[in-house]
Amino acid sequence: MSALALSSLRGRAGGFLASFLAMFLGATILMAFGSLFDTSGGPGVDAVSREMLNTLAAVVGGWGLILVTFAVTSTLTLSVRQRAGEMALLRNIGATPAQINRLIVTEALVLAVVAVVLAVAPAVLAGRVLVEWLAGSGQIGGSVHPHFGGFAVHLGVLVTVAAAVVSAALAARRVTRPSAAGAALDAATGGTAPGWRRAAAAGLFLFLGADLAVVTATVMRGKSDFEPMATAGPASIWFSAGLALLAPSLLRLVATRLVAPLERFGGAAGHLAGLNLTGRSDRLAPAVMPVILFTGIATGTLYMQSTDAAANALAGVTPTADHHAAQTTNMAVIGMILVFTAIMVVNTLAATMIHRRGEFGRQRLIGATPRQILCMVAGESAVLTATGVIFGTVASLVTVIPFSIARTGSAIPGGGPAPYLAVVAVAAAIGVATSLTAARRTLRTPAAEAAAA
Amino acid sequence: MTRQTKALRLDDVRKVHGAGPTAVTALDGITLALPPGTFTAVMGPSGSGKSTLLQCAAGLDRPTGGSVVVDGVELAGHDEAARTRLRRQRIGFVFQQFNLLPTLTVLQNVLLPLRLAGEKADPGHAVAVLERVGLAGRLGHRPAELSGGQQQRVAIARALVTRPSVIFADEPTGALDTRSARDVLNLLAESVRDHGQTVVMVTHDPVAAAYADSVLFLADGRIVGHLPEPTADAVAERMAGLGETAAQRRILEGV
Numbered sequence: 094m095s096a097l098a099l100s101s102l103r104g105r106a107g108g109f110l111a112s113f114l115a116m117f118l119g120a121t122i123l124m125a126f127g128s129l130f131d132t133s134g135g136p137g138v139d140a141v142s143r144e145m146l147n148t149l150a151a152v153v154g155g156w157g158l159i160l161v162t163f164a165v166t167s168t169l170t171l172s173v174r175q176r177a178g179e180m181a182l183l184r185n186i187g188a189t190p191a192q193i194n195r196l197i198v199t200e201a202l203v204l205a206v207v208a209v210v211l212a213v214a215p216a217v218l219a220g221r222v223l224v225e226w227l228a229g230s231g232q233i234g235g236s237v238h239p240h241f242g243g244f245a246v247h248l249g250v251l252v253t254v255a256a257a258v259v260s261a262a263l264a265a266r267r268v269t270r271p272s273a274a275g276a277a278l279d280a281a282t283g284g285t286a287p288g289w290r291r292a293a294a295a296g297l298f299l300f301l302g303a304d305l306a307v308v309t310a311t312v313m314r315g316k317s318d319f320e321p322m323a324t325a326g327p328a329s330i331w332f333s334a335g336l337a338l339l340a341p342s343l344l345r346l347v348a349t350r351l352v353a354p355l356e357r358f359g360g361a362a363g364h365l366a367g368l369n370l371t372g373r374s375d376r377l378a379p380a381v382m383p384v385i386l387f388t389g390i391a392t393g394t395l396y397m398q399s400t401d402a403a404a405n406a407l408a409g410v411t412p413t414a415d416h417h418a419a420q421t422t423n424m425a426v427i428g429m430i431l432v433f434t435a436i437m438v439v440n441t442l443a444a445t446m447i448h449r450r451g452e453f454g455r456q457r458l459i460g461a462t463p464r465q466i467l468c469m470v471a472g473e474s475a476v477l478t479a480t481g482v483i484f485g486t487v488a489s490l491v492t493v494i495p496f497s498i499a500r501t502g503s504a505i506p507g508g509g510p511a512p513y514l515a516v517v518a519v520a521a522a523i524g525v526a527t528s529l530t531a532a533r534r535t536l537r538t539p540a541a542e543a544a545a546a
Numbered sequence: 547m548t549r550q551t552k553a554l555r556l557d558d559v560r561k562v563h564g565a566g567p568t569a570v571t572a573l574d575g576i577t578l579a580l581p582p583g584t585f586t587a588v589m590g591p592s593g594s595g596k597s598t599l600l601q602c603a604a605g606l607d608r609p610t611g612g613s614v615v616v617d618g619v620e621l622a623g624h625d626e627a628a629r630t631r632l633r634r635q636r637i638g639f640v641f642q643q644f645n646l647l648p649t650l651t652v653l654q655n656v657l658l659p660l661r662l663a664g665e666k667a668d669p670g671h672a673v674a675v676l677e678r679v680g681l682a683g684r685l686g687h688r689p690a691e692l693s694g695g696q697q698q699r700v701a702i703a704r705a706l707v708t709r710p711s712v713i714f715a716d717e718p719t720g721a722l723d724t725r726s727a728r729d730v731l732n733l734l735a736e737s738v739r740d741h742g743q744t745v746v747m748v749t750h751d752p753v754a755a756a757y758a759d760s761v762l763f764l765a766d767g768r769i770v771g772h773l774p775e776p777t778a779d780a781v782a783e784r785m786a787g788l789g790e791t792a793a794q795r796r797i798l799e800g801v
Contacts, residue, residue, distance in 0.1 A: 360661075360664060361658075361661040361662040361663075361664065364661055365658075368649060368650060368654070369649060372649040372650075373649055452647065452648075455645040455646075455647060456647065456658075456662075457626075457630065458606060458639060458641070458645055459634075459639075459645070459658055459659050459662065459704065460630055460633060460634030460658075460659045460662045460663060460708075461630070461662050462626070462627040462630045462631065463626055463627060464627060465662060539606075539607060540606060540626075541601050541606050541607060544641070544643075544645055545643070
């Protein structure tokens with residue numbers, strides 16, 4: 094099985110690219126910020142600098158942990174699912190579920206180890222740049238020397254490898270659970286049932302998010318700026334994660350309402366888009382999850398920042414070093430979320446489109462023009478993105494409104510509509526552009542050839 | 547017969563794959579004319595260009611040269627979108643691998659060509675066609691829930707639903723058992739006999755070819771023979787001869 098794992102890694106490197114990228118970037122970020130912790134333990138670091146470095150390492154590192162796990166799970170699950178047919182074939186010729194499991198976990202383990210090893214050099218460099226930048230902007234003392242040590246390496250290796258192995262095992266369980274014949278049928282129809290565990294986890298996350306929102310709006314009311322941030326920030330994260338877990342159901346909810354208008358205004362392409370969205374919501378939902386996370390967390394964090402700035406300006410408070418530190422941390426978090434969710438969205442949509450080239454080929458053979466295919470894809474990805482943006486916005490309100498109430502007494506946040514519109518524009522651009530580009534590429538193959546794929 | 551009354555006319559159709567020294571000539575000047583209401587089988591050894599001929603004639607592929615006229619309309623020279631529009635009005639296509647869309651039900655699959663053409667899809671007509679192929683009780687099933695023979699009959703219903711003048715079938719029985727194959731061939735013959743449609747079928751099976759009114763033999767991209775009123779034995783004999791000739795030529799050419 095390990096020989097097969099290595100040869101499938103070599104043979105279809107493209108299919109593992111996104112998982113590898115998520116692991117590599119994740120390990121780089123984790124180790125770069127982890128090295129701040131190593132740096133703070135070095136000689137000649139004053140107490141203020143130490144606190145700044147530790148806070149940044151803890152907050153961004155903690156975030157990285159969640160994001161890496163999520164991104165690796167998302168990309169690995171997808172690459173395993175795309176090979177459901179191959180897995181069904183292996184089982185039909187006599188591979189046991191345990192062997193399939195070992196194959197998938199070995200592939201992931203090899204990828205993770207390679208990713209971490211390659212990430213060390215860029216992480217050392219990024220850690221240095223971070224320390225220099227923090228020193229240059231006066232947020233830490235100028236005498237602090239960057240140090241890349243045991244903590245950074247352990248964090249990078251443990252988190253990346255653990256995330257890879259756990260997500261691979263979970264993904265493998267999905268393809269090995271049904272009987273061999275059932276697996277082949279599943280591969281053909283794309284059917285999977287949503288589990289109660291998923292619903293339970295979603296319920297727990299939503300409860301945590303809502304709870305933090307209530308605490309922010311009540312207990313934290315009128316407290317100084319950093320205390321409400323500590324409860325308001327995570328609120329939208331938990332809530333986004335909860336809604337992201339429910340993505341298949343949410344997509345079905347939105348799609349069933351949009352089938353009629355899609356058909357009325359979109360013609361045959363709209364009709365097909367509607368059928369795909371309702372009939373394959375489980376397969377398309379992975380593209381919605383990162384959009385919910387991105388919209389929810391980015392909007393929440395941006396408005397927390399802008400409301401804080403507005404409240405300070407109103408109270409006549411001049412920004413202190415602590416304000417800068419909070420801003421730095423928030424921006425680092427948003428940047429990281431943007432990178433990972435973008436990988437997930439692009440990967441999911443591109444892989445889905447490439448996987449569907451046979452379907453597009455068949456539709457062209459039956460009489461769909463390339464334009465009709467592109468219209469169908471555009472309609473689908475617009476609905477996917479819109480679903481993600483709608484529920485991401487709902488999730489962001491769990492941070493935005495309570496924080497605004499706590500800081501200013503009003504539910505309306507500072508900053509105006511511009512940050513929100515920017516978040517929506519980025520989400521829409523990534524979603525629709527990726528789908529259309531990938532679909533257009535698949536249309537270059539002659540229809541008869543594509544249909545046979 | 548005048549030019550307009552031909553259902554399908556190919557004039558010096560050539561198809562070259564690739565360019566330069568590695569170019570492969572798949573079709574080497576095919577000229578043929580088929581009257582409406584005929585059932586023609588196209589046979590030939592592997593690599594003789596049968597499938598390429600069918601795809602060029604059906605507007606699925608673009609010939610390198612020559613002209614393809616279906617039902618009085620020139621297909622060659624248009625881009626994919628224009629060829630698609632011509633195709634869905636005049637041509638039905640049945641594939642070896644059925645090519646049904648897995649997420650659509652039987653009825654939705656059959657209605658799809660009408661919807662794509664932007665016509666008001668008439669479920670009554672589609673149901674009637676499905677009845678004709680013996681699948682009236684399976685309208686809500688998905689392809690994966692049907693046998694191969696049933697899937698191919700859905701595909702035939704989908705090809706018939708637009709009332710095309712020419713139906714092309716590429717090895718339509720290649721993935722079926724004998725009994726299902728017979729059902730499919732009878733349906734094709736029936737659309738010629740009862741509905742005046744023209745069927746062109748590529749096959750390697752002499753029994754299947756015997757359902758046709760006449761057989762065209764292809765070798766190395768050229769038409770090398772014609773057999774009217776075919777029987778399975780006569781077809782098999784001609785094919786055996788063709789296979790030997792092709793093999794001998796390959797040996798002589800050192801391929």
